[in-house]
Amino acid sequence: MNNKFLKKKYFFTLLFTVLLLLVLAACGNDDNDSNNDTSNNASEGNNENTEVTVDSEMGQVTLPANPERVLAPFHEDTLLALGITPVAKWAIGESVQNYLEKDLQDLERIEWTMPLEQVLSHEPDLIILENSLDSYEGSYEEYSAIAPTYVMTEEVTKDWKKQLQVFGEILGKETEAEKALADYETKVKEANGELTEILGDETVAFMWVTGGKYFLFEENRHSANMIYSELGVNVPILVEELGEAGTAWDPISLEKLSELDADHVIILGNQKDEGIETLKNSNVWKNTAAVQNDQVYYIEDESNWTNSGLNASEQTIDELLETLK
Template sequence: MYKFNKIRLMMGTILLTSILIVAGCSESNTEEKKDESEQNNEVTVDSQMGEVTLPSDAEQIIAPFHEDTLLALGVTPVAKWAIGNQLQNYLEQDLKDIPKIEWNMPVEQVLKHQPDLIILEHGIDSYEGSYEDYKKIAPTFVMKEETTNSWRKQLEVFGEILNKDDKATKVLNQYNDKVKEAKEQLSQTVGNETVAVIWATGNQFFLFEENRHSAEVLYSELGVTPPELVKNLGDAQTKWNPISLEKLSELKADHVFILAEEGEQGITTLENSSVWQSTPAAENGNVYILNDQSNWTNRGLIASQETIKDVLEYLGE
């Protein structure tokens, strides 16, 4: 009887130990899955401020002046860049109901929008607040200079941060297909004829360099030929200097796009100028006025698509 009870006690001990081991394993697996789940909601990336860990499931995002990239990835920001009443008009179809935030990111405005992710350009000193100020509000990513200056790089980096790598690849491939089609079309309709872009604001004129904003799409991607005056401008500098009306007389372009709001004084000045009217584009009726310059004065996938649309509307047939 004693031996039987001893055996039963041993069996009970073994069974209890087994249960505890299984329970421990189960709890361990649960914790591992929990840790894995938490890690899946975060991403560690390199930034201008070093390595940072960010939430990959953020929904309340502020990325001033880079809403183009967010929208290209199917993400709507919680606030949109503005300078007073000046907006990125070409994005307003998607952002018309989104509140504005001033371009220099006042801390109190940022707080009001309660972001869970802030994305800033590399020139952090241009903002009203400091990096530490914004970090106290939400995880903050500061782009490196190469990311700020390249919308393609932005797509890649934003895709990584927001867990949308596949979307980034897809929209970029679609864009590249559009560029290829447009380039082939323009090679037939424009060939080697030269094209220039001028922004008229007030009574001043700014001639786009080959790599100024979306002019890079025109020249580098679509393969359109710039006139000599544009070639001689060299690379775009941070400070953009106006060009005189007399200098514009040297613009031997076959086609000219003029970016000017409706009623802009500069258009009247050109219409009344014998100097301008004697240029090849004006003489041949190949001057095209675009009232919305916003996509031309920005860089982004959507801006580039809109620029291609503008170019094909006037030069594609």
């Protein structure tokens, strides 16, 4: 066998060996990469947040992330705005927040005092309470023994926009909260333009009639705050004179209503209420500008008007526009 043939055979054998080693090395790298990816994914899965730590009225608290059974009595409006249905709805006896019933009608009621046995029966993953705990039957420690409990600060309790942001944070719904607020601002802007065309400089007053008594909304009382400050509706002089809304809502006398100089008056309450019957038969009331000009309107359900929240505000805007058009 000549040397030339041996050299050629040796060359091809060496080349094959080198190629084989390269292939094996590549396969090994692929396996390592695959193993690394699996390890990384497992690590990421292990690091997935199962808890969230937030500030509350009780200091920093650690809560479960993305709870499935949430109980937030009287603040179901905010939960619904985030696409969450609570495990029970706030009630005083048979009375509920009527404006939310289209979404909550099938839920069991929970008494506003939050009896511990009722709370326990709903098996919540998370309990959300207002900053003042005095109205609840149980203590913070007792509710916390049932489920992780978040107590809102006074600001979060009173400001539904801030509440929506905070609920979004603790419930893993930040994106939904941002979108809901952005959509609301668009709605307010559009409504502001429509009301300017409808009313011009005319004023509007809002009054709830119940149990034969008259409750005139101050500028910052419930939905009036949104209507006057955000929608830009002009305030009647008598309403300005009432000053800031206090904790208690005192009724106004029929005689005092004779001073109501509003161009338009929206009256909330059951048409069969004795107070409305008295108004319709009162010469004092009949001599007011709104009655004289046939600019008095009646709305049966006051629930969204006397509450605050995204749903309450949007329903009120829709009803206000529909009433005044």
